[in-house]
Amino acid sequence: MCIDEVLVFEDIELDSIVYKITIEPNGYLDNSASSEKLNFFGRLFRVALKGLNYNEIQRNLYNVAKAVSYPKHRLEVWPGYFSSVNLY
Numbered sequence: 905m906c907i908d909e910v911l912v913f914e915d916i917e918l919d920s921i922v923y924k925i926t927i928e929p930n931g932y933l934d935n936s937a938s939s940e941k942l943n944f945f946g947r948l949f950r951v952a953l954k955g956l957n958y959n960e961i962q963r964n965l966y967n968v969a970k971a972v973s974y975p976k977h978r979l980e981v982w983p984g985y986f987s988s989v990n991l992y
Contacts (some may be wrong), residue, residue, distance in 0.1 A: 951985075966984035
């Protein structure tokens with residue numbers, strides 16, 4: 905996998921701290937599934953979703969603010985995600 909351009913994310917606020925994230929290409933990623941690489945990407949996805957105000961319930965992330973309620977059926981549906989990072 906090769907990234908040809910620089911990605912810049914500015915003014916990302918988490919816990920009242922403003923961040924600027926710059927991702928620069930510096931080579932290729934090999935296809936080996938090292939535990940450090942898998943751990944990094946798993947944590948990156950979790951932090952990104954929490955930054956989008958998703959709440960963690962058990963091991964899944966849900967957006968409670970965008971819940972859809974069906975009172976006739978006593979049901980509430982929360983949009984959400986789960987992430988699994990591995991080499992398949």
